[in-house]
Amino acid sequence: MDRLTEIANRLAEVTGIVGVCLGGSRARGVHRPDSDYDLGLYYRPPLDTPALRLLATELTGGPVEVTEPGGWGPWVDGGGWLTVDGLHVDWIYRDMDRVHRVWEQCRAGQFEIGAQPGHPLGVYSHSYAGEVALGRVLADLGSELRTLQERTRRYPEPLREALIDNARWEAPFILACARKGAARGDAFYVAGCLFRAVGLLVHALHAHARCWVVNEKGAVQAAGKLPSAPADFAGRAHTLFSALGTAPETLAAALDDADRLVAETGSELVG
Structure with a gap:
């Protein structure tokens, strides 16, 4: 942790960086020995990416690709994959003003789902707030990151209601749509509908418990x-995914099981 704090303090000296936060499984204490160290680089434009590249080269002992903002897509944004002292340390950009906007949307019960490479369910916008709430602040110019963290640790009730309500109508709807694909033996379409339905339940269950979800990994x-x-x-x-097959009968049976799971989950999402 001392080494991470040192790196975070060096990052905080780069023009544009507002704060640095350890995220992912390492921050939550559920990591494996081989888990990466995810450092969220909270910034405001213009971000001095040449300075970041120089620092990355110094830390790793060789040239490292460090992207411009937006280099990794609309939601993950950008950053770099580093190996420092034999450890995998990822730099992940987060536009501070955008994070603030997302938090205000959460408070208003609003969210969006964005397409992003590496995220088959899509990125739920409120993951930005969850990352702050669950992270470990390592560097914080002006205490802005810690102040936001204190606010995000109280799960917004309007967001909770919105995610639960969304699952209540969309999960049964998408499973009903999947029936048409099942009758044609369209395992691809059925699997996609099942994945979406389970994802909706996962977000609704977490919202009901006032817990943040930051990505699909381990969420089920x-x-x-x-x-x-x-x-x-x-x-x-x-089991829904492991026993699909391609025959209309097996696909329909999986959807029957999914319908029961949706119904049971819905009965619990009250209050």
Whole structure:
């Protein structure tokens, strides 16, 4: 941690950087020995990317690709993958003003889902607020990041209601749409609908428990541990995908199981 703090302090000297926050599994204490160290670089334009490249070269001992903002897509934004002292350290840009805007949308019960490479369910905009809430602030010019963190640790009730309401109507709807694909043996379409339906349930269960979701990885298992999750939620959700097959009968059977899981989850998402 001392080495990370040192790196964070060096990053905070770069023009444009507002604060640095350790995120991901390392921040939440659920990491594996081989887990990366994800450093969120919260910035305001213009960001001095040449200075970041010089620092990355110094830390790694060789040239490193560090992108301009937007280099990794509309939501992950950009950054760099570094190996420092044998450890994988990722720099991930976050536009501070955009994070503030997303937080205000969360408070108003609004969210959007953006397409992003590496995120098959899409990036739910409120993940920006969740990253701040769950992260460990390492450097913070002006205490702006810590102030926002204190606010985001209280899950907004309007967002909670919006995510639950969205799952209540869309999960049954998309499974009904999948029935047409199942009758034609269209496993690709059915699998996509199932994935979407389970994703909706995962976000609704987390919202019901006032817990943030930051990405799809491990989200089903985490949802299964929440108080309002149906019995064996994670096991049943994963079984939907492992037993699909391509025959209309097996696809329809998977959708029957999914309908039951949606119904049971919906009955728990009250209050």
